[in-house]
Amino acid sequence: MKAFRQPALQALIAAAxxxxxxxxxxxxxxxxxxxxxxxxxxxxxxxxxxxxxxSAGAVLSVVAVEASADGAVWVLQRASDGARASLTxxxxxxxxxSVAAGTxxxxxxxxxxxVLSAAGQxxxxxxxxxxxxxxxxxxxxx
Amino acid sequence: MNPGAWLAIALLAAAPPAHAGRSCERKLPDARNxxxxxxxxxxxxxxxxxxxAQVVLVARVGQDLREYGQRYSHFGxxxxxxxxxxxxxxxxxxQCGTAKSAVYRQGLGEFFLDDLFEYEAGLVVPSPEVQxxxxxxxxxxxxxxQLHTPAYSMVAYPWAQTYQQSNQxxxxxxxxxxxxxxxxxxxxxxxxxxxxxxxDTLHLSAFQRLGAxxxxxxxxxxxxxxxxxxxxxIETVTVDSVFRWMNRSGLGTSIAVVR
Numbered sequence: 126m127k128a129f130r131q132p133a134l135q136a137l138i139a140a141a142x143x144x145x146x147x148x149x150x151x152x153x154x155x156x157x158x159x160x161x162x163x164x165x166x167x168x169x170x171x172x173x174x175x176x177x178x179x180s181a182g183a184v185l186s187v188v189a190v191e192a193s194a195d196g197a198v199w200v201l202q203r204a205s206d207g208a209r210a211s212l213t214x215x216x217x218x219x220x221x222x223s224v225a226a227g228t229x230x231x232x233x234x235x236x237x238x239x240v241l242s243a244a245g246q247x248x249x250x251x252x253x254x255x256x257x258x259x260x261x262x263x264x265x266x267x
Numbered sequence: 268m269n270p271g272a273w274l275a276i277a278l279l280a281a282a283p284p285a286h287a288g289r290s291c292e293r294k295l296p297d298a299r300n301x302x303x304x305x306x307x308x309x310x311x312x313x314x315x316x317x318x319x320a321q322v323v324l325v326a327r328v329g330q331d332l333r334e335y336g337q338r339y340s341h342f343g344x345x346x347x348x349x350x351x352x353x354x355x356x357x358x359x360x361x362q363c364g365t366a367k368s369a370v371y372r373q374g375l376g377e378f379f380l381d382d383l384f385e386y387e388a389g390l391v392v393p394s395p396e397v398q399x400x401x402x403x404x405x406x407x408x409x410x411x412x413q414l415h416t417p418a419y420s421m422v423a424y425p426w427a428q429t430y431q432q433s434n435q436x437x438x439x440x441x442x443x444x445x446x447x448x449x450x451x452x453x454x455x456x457x458x459x460x461x462x463x464x465x466x467d468t469l470h471l472s473a474f475q476r477l478g479a480x481x482x483x484x485x486x487x488x489x490x491x492x493x494x495x496x497x498x499x500x501i502e503t504v505t506v507d508s509v510f511r512w513m514n515r516s517g518l519g520t521s522i523a524v525v526r
Contacts, residue, residue: 240305
């Protein structure tokens with residue numbers, strides 16, 4: 126899957142600066158058709174012990190990361206008592222996740238599911254029933 | 268709940284960059300932005316449920332366009348098959364700052380899971396007649412693809428067919444669905460003109476145009492009439508112009524804002 130991004134207009138600020146020595150402030154046209162997206166998130170997963178790892182405020186650490194043909198499995202351990210659970214992520218990009226053994230993960234519970242993050246950056250989202258209804262990704266054209 | 272059924276989405280290396288409008292960076296998203304995006308998606312779904320509609324135009328604020336007098340940057344067409352079914356959004360996405368694009372059907376979560384400038388959605392509910400004609404097209408991948416032009420310029424001229432930006436695909440597809448005799452982009456554009464659609468004019472200096480063309484693959488001006496482009500007038504399909512037209516023409520409601 127290819128990642129989709131919004132057009133790179135800010136880049137022309139630099140070009141404008143170089144070209145004219147002008148202030149960079151307004152030297153970019155608008156992306157009035159702002160397409161883009163996080164559309165290609167690797168999706169699909171199972172959690173072996175959701176009650177254990179999905180408690181709000183839990184602090185987990187990554188014990189192991191295994192890439193598989195269709196995704197990746199992370200083994201997570203709860204800091205407070207050493208309990209473990211595995212999180213199965215599917216998607217071609219899951220195996221390329223920049224998550225390594227030893228990474229500390231924070232869990233935040235929101236109304237649509239749980240956001241797993243490391244150092245403030247989201248690394249996975251686990252939807253609850255509400256969240257599941259909000260997620261779907263189908264490419265219609267080539 | 269069956270744990271095995273729990274879906275997870277990994278916001279990977281391919282996740283969105285820090286700011287809209289930059290090239291494809293392989294950078295993890297801020298956890299706070301994921302929370303805000305999913306919450307906005309939930310609130311939008313609740314508002315759509317309450318609207319009683321089956322088809323609604325949904326816009327997001329992907330970047331700060333106030334300098335150009337614009338509020339929303341991108342819109343798609345949300346719909347659902349049945350009263351209890353989940354909402355899906357048909358929209359067109361530009362591929363990583365390249366000159367290519369594709370049409371997608373996504374959930375409201377994916378629609379807002381981007382690095383938005385503001386976590387606000389704009390909704391316009393089409394009239395019952397417009398909805399009824401749109402719904403079969405939104406379910407049909409062949410029809411969603413029918414007027415799609417892969418070549419992408421974010422400032423594509425509204426009355427040409429060389430390129431097609433995302434809002435342009437949406438409004439042309441809306442037009443196509445309203446009249447069974449429409450099968451091509453020129454026909455859809457003619458319908459839009461006949462029904463009073465007027466694009467917005469963005470004032471871009473030659474300096475801005477030159478810089479954009481030299482540095483971004485997805486910006487082109489060669490489809491614009493020379494008389495306009497050389498006087499700094501770049502017409503394109505903006506969300507704001509579409510929403511104003513829908514309301515003015517009686518084709519839809521005024522904008523409802525969701526946060």
